[in-house]
Amino acid sequence: MTCHISEVDQEIPRGDAVILVGNPNVGKSVIFSHLTGRYVEVSNFPGTTVEVTRGRMSVDGNTWPVIDTPGANSLIPRSEDERVTRDILLRECPRAVVQVADAKNLRRALLLTTQIVEMGLPLVLVLNMRDEAQIRGIAIDAAALARRLGIEVIQTTAVRGEGLDVLPEAIERARISHWQASYDGIIGEAAEEIKALLLPNVPYARALALMTLASDDLPPGIPSGSEEQIAAIRVRTAARYSIPLVYALNQQRLHCADCLIEGAVHQSQSMGRPLADWIGRMATHPIWGWPLLGIVLLALYEFVGVLGAGVLVNAIESTVFGQWINPWITHWIDVLLPIPLVRDLLVGEYGLVTMALTYGLAIVLPIVTTFFIAFSLLEDSGYLPRLAVMVNRPFQAMGLNGKAVLPMVLGLGCDTMATMTTRILETRKERLLVTLLLALGVPCSAQLGVILGMVSFISPTALAVWAGLVAGVMLAVGWVASKILPGETSDFIVEMPPIRAPRLDNIVFKTLARLEWYLKEVLPLFLLGTAILFVLDVTGALMLIERVAAPLIEELLGLPREATAAFLIGFLRRDYGAAGLFALARQGMMTTTQMTVSLVVITLFIPCIANFLMIVKEYGWKTAAWVTGFVVPLAFGVGGALNAAIRALGLAF
Amino acid sequence: MGIAYWATLTGAETIMISQPLTQLLIGQQGQITEITSKGEKRLASLSGFGLVPGSVVTLLQRRLAYLIRVGETEIALEGNIAAEILVTVMEPQGDIPV
Ligand SMILES: Nc1nc2c(ncn2[C@@H]2O[C@H](COP(=O)(O)OP(=O)(O)OP(=O)(O)O)[C@@H](O)[C@H]2O)c(=O)[nH]1
Ligand SMILES: [Mg+2]
Numbered sequence: 001m002t003c004h005i006s007e008v009d010q011e012i013p014r015g016d017a018v019i020l021v022g023n024p025n026v027g028k029s030v031i032f033s034h035l036t037g038r039y040v041e042v043s044n045f046p047g048t049t050v051e052v053t054r055g056r057m058s059v060d061g062n063t064w065p066v067i068d069t070p071g072a073n074s075l076i077p078r079s080e081d082e083r084v085t086r087d088i089l090l091r092e093c094p095r096a097v098v099q100v101a102d103a104k105n106l107r108r109a110l111l112l113t114t115q116i117v118e119m120g121l122p123l124v125l126v127l128n129m130r131d132e133a134q135i136r137g138i139a140i141d142a143a144a145l146a147r148r149l150g151i152e153v154i155q156t157t158a159v160r161g162e163g164l165d166v167l168p169e170a171i172e173r174a175r176i177s178h179w180q181a182s183y184d185g186i187i188g189e190a191a192e193e194i195k196a197l198l199l200p201n202v203p204y205a206r207a208l209a210l211m212t213l214a215s216d217d218l219p220p221g222i223p224s225g226s227e228e229q230i231a232a233i234r235v236r237t238a239a240r241y242s243i244p245l246v247y248a249l250n251q252q253r254l255h256c257a258d259c260l261i262e263g264a265v266h267q268s269q270s271m272g273r274p275l276a277d278w279i280g281r282m283a284t285h286p287i288w289g290w291p292l293l294g295i296v297l298l299a300l301y302e303f304v305g306v307l308g309a310g311v312l313v314n315a316i317e318s319t320v321f322g323q324w325i326n327p328w329i330t331h332w333i334d335v336l337l338p339i340p341l342v343r344d345l346l347v348g349e350y351g352l353v354t355m356a357l358t359y360g361l362a363i364v365l366p367i368v369t370t371f372f373i374a375f376s377l378l379e380d381s382g383y384l385p386r387l388a389v390m391v392n393r394p395f396q397a398m399g400l401n402g403k404a405v406l407p408m409v410l411g412l413g414c415d416t417m418a419t420m421t422t423r424i425l426e427t428r429k430e431r432l433l434v435t436l437l438l439a440l441g442v443p444c445s446a447q448l449g450v451i452l453g454m455v456s457f458i459s460p461t462a463l464a465v466w467a468g469l470v471a472g473v474m475l476a477v478g479w480v481a482s483k484i485l486p487g488e489t490s491d492f493i494v495e496m497p498p499i500r501a502p503r504l505d506n507i508v509f510k511t512l513a514r515l516e517w518y519l520k521e522v523l524p525l526f527l528l529g530t531a532i533l534f535v536l537d538v539t540g541a542l543m544l545i546e547r548v549a550a551p552l553i554e555e556l557l558g559l560p561r562e563a564t565a566a567f568l569i570g571f572l573r574r575d576y577g578a579a580g581l582f583a584l585a586r587q588g589m590m591t592t593t594q595m596t597v598s599l600v601v602i603t604l605f606i607p608c609i610a611n612f613l614m615i616v617k618e619y620g621w622k623t624a625a626w627v628t629g630f631v632v633p634l635a636f637g638v639g640g641a642l643n644a645a646i647r648a649l650g651l652a653f
Numbered sequence: 654m655g656i657a658y659w660a661t662l663t664g665a666e667t668i669m670i671s672q673p674l675t676q677l678l679i680g681q682q683g684q685i686t687e688i689t690s691k692g693e694k695r696l697a698s699l700s701g702f703g704l705v706p707g708s709v710v711t712l713l714q715r716r717l718a719y720l721i722r723v724g725e726t727e728i729a730l731e732g733n734i735a736a737e738i739l740v741t742v743m744e745p746q747g748d749i750p751v
Binding site for chain 2: 071102105108214246254255258281289390392393400412426488491492494496498
């Protein structure tokens with residue numbers, strides 16, 4: 001699979017892989033699923049895919065690996081996810097690249113095409129979103145484009161599967177385009193000079209030469225030793241321009257793209273999308289945007305908090321588990337295995353069935369199911385990125401900008417995944433800040449659902465106290481951390497995807513995929529946590545811990561002793577801890593004041609193990625340890641302060 | 654900045670004069686003549702979205718953040734960045750009041 005280069009760039013021996021690339025949010029992942037039969041997340045915002053996903057496709061009896069990549073506007077990366085895409089293109093020697101383009105934004109796509117063509121890779125161009133282009137009155141003469149580019153150009157509406165049937169054959173026949181962007185003399189000469197430095201044994205020499213001109217962030221594959229010479233050429237060339245080289249390059253590329261498109265794209269009267277456009281306007285409106293956000297949150301509460309955590313949990317917990325499963329299992333265990341220890345392990349106070357499965361399947365599962373459905377609807381509508389405009393100001397106070405709202409909101413689904421999505425941010429400082437805030441105060445789906453469920457026991461004032469306190473702590477921590485952490489904040493330049501009607505099939509697939517993840521990854525942890533509690537309980541260690549923790553739990557936080565177990569399992573997963581508190585609340589063992597305090601503490605509590613490991617993976621052990629070491633005392637401190645304040649002021653909720 | 658500009662919103666001469674994007678009326682179109690930003694990253698981002706001299710932009714919103722459309726892409730950006738994008742006002746199309 002290694003790339004060898006002979007005299008001509010073009011003769012790079014090929015590996016097997018087919019790589020899908022393209023601008024963000026153009027339908028790469030939809031097409032990946034179509035080719036491989038493997039569902040990957042599809043959402044209506046740029047930055048859904050942040051790491052490479054591999055699958056396999058078969059054509060005429062051959063099977064080839066297929067790689068889905070994060071969206072990129074350019075192969076000169078400005079964020080980590082774009083870097084992932086550049087690197088995979090440079091490292092794999094693909095049999096073919098499939099560039100997925102948004103047909104209504106062809107010019108932007110061609111900016112990327114020029115860079116892929118410069119690598120000398122066999123290419124197929126897919127003009128996706130044909131339906132949306134048609135509504136906007138845009139018609140593309142694909143045959144003309146194909147002729148000019150010298151490659152196959154396919155028009156598709158991927159979500160309906162239209163036009164995709166010819167893609168596998170086209171991939172098989174993928175060719176190298178003869179279309180090259182031409183640059184002015186200064187850039188052209190500099191590129192040739194660098195290329196000469198690289199040539200005898202470096203593949204993609206021309207593309208690499210242009211990349212090194214455009215940015216001092218050197219791509220992989222540059223032989224060590226030549227860096228200095230390249231830097232010298234870069235500096236010399238840059239000095240001959242009044243504008244940065246990368247800007248000059250993009251201008252010249254876009255100019256070539258305009259020439260290529262000339263006469264091949266026809267614009268007629270747009271049919272317009274009055275409703276979608278109106279919703280889009282309202283979502284970022286300086287006044288109406290806020291009531292709209294209120295409506296969205298209220299709907300979320302009604303669906304997840306009232307329907308999921310109320311109606312469904314009641315039905316499943318009290319009826320299915322309470323009346324059928326638990327008594328039935330207890331009965332049979334008494335008959336078949338009348339050993340007290342086994343009985344307790346399965347159906348005791350910390351029993352695998354009565355606690356782990358009841359919490360996991362009866363409390364959390366209905367909650368996350370409703371949450372996942374509601375969240376998928378939001379993700380696919382295109383509403384979420386619009387929040388970036390609404391919250392840009394407050395986020396700037398935390399050393400971030402509106403762009404960071406996306407990973408933060410995705411944290412409501414799962415903090416672990418959201419930690420990976422911080423890759424879409426441009427500076428390390430921003431990525432670290434968001435990672436910290438996610439670990440600190442963004443409740444994940446299950447936890448949020450449980451919290452919404454508990455709200456029905458407490459008053460709106462308590463809810464306001466909880467939300468205000470958590471938001472306030474995040475703002476304060478963000479503000480302080482942004483002053484301490486070195487580095488800068490990037491520019492606020494964010495793309496707003498079109499408002500789209502969510503598609504039922506995608507909502508179903510995405511919800512099922514997430515539920516599968518929940519059952520596979522989360523449920524075992526619930527079982528493990530319960531088993532640990534059980535052992536602690538039978539050995540008497542739990543009582544000891546409760547006694548040791550008494551000053552913390554009972555005095556500082558003013559909570560009942562039983563809450564200790566909930567916080568213990570909270571170390572494994574915050575949502576499991578929240579479920580434990582929810583169970584206590586449902587049994588009437590906590591006052592509303594206690595519920596409010598415990599909610600604040602469990603929300604700010606330690607990130608779950610998976611999230612911790614993700615922080616380790618993205619930033620190393622030290623950062624992960626720092627984050628955790630900071631978050632836990634802070635959670636208890638804030639909870640203690642709240643408890644003291646409530647008591648001192650004699651408040652009641 | 655090199656170019657003298659001011660906002661004259663009516664009259665034929667406006668077509669020739671560059672003004673910051675921020676001076677456009679909502680719904681008005683302008684053709685980019687120059688982007689005066691100095692930062693390499695900023696220019697890389699803007700040009701990556703197709704914002705270069707010659708591109709036609711429409712202003713959609715100015716409060717909270719500037720919202721513009723270029724081609725079929727909608728982009729939100731901060732005021733100080735929007736002010737660095739100089740445009741000439743295009744002839745109003747159809748019924749957009751000037
Ligand atoms: N109308 C329409 N929508 C489409 C089409 N193809 C994809 N979409 C929608 O476009 C959005 C983005 O699709 P994805 O497959 O997630 O796009 P992607 O290119 O993988 O995006 P990133 O991973 O963020 O770069 C989703 O909401 C899809 O439903 C199409 O042909 N027509
Ligand atoms: Mg994707």
